[in-house]
Amino acid sequence: MGRFELNQSDRCRIDAARHELVNAQQLDMSDDRAMARTIGRLEVALQQLLEMFGEGGEQP
Structure with missing residues (x-):
């Protein structure tokens, strides 16, 4: 993958x-609802990062 410049939105x-990764690392694993919310937030963050790198439309 070639290098590209990051704009403010990308940053x-x-x-x-x-931030979501740090929150996930500090999560109380006994709280099922908090775990579900965190997994959802991590999923969204990952989708946005993949879109940023031009791979958001591809499904496994």
């Missing part, structure tokens, strides 16, 4: 993904 998405 915000990356920061948001990092």
Whole structure:
């Protein structure tokens, strides 16, 4: 993959993904609802990062 320049929106998405990852690492694993919310947020963050890199439309 070639290098490309990140715009402000891209940087915000990356920061948001990092924030969600930190939150997931501090999660109380005994709280099922919090785990479900966190998994959903991580899924959205990952989808946005894949879209940013031009691979958002591909499904496994």
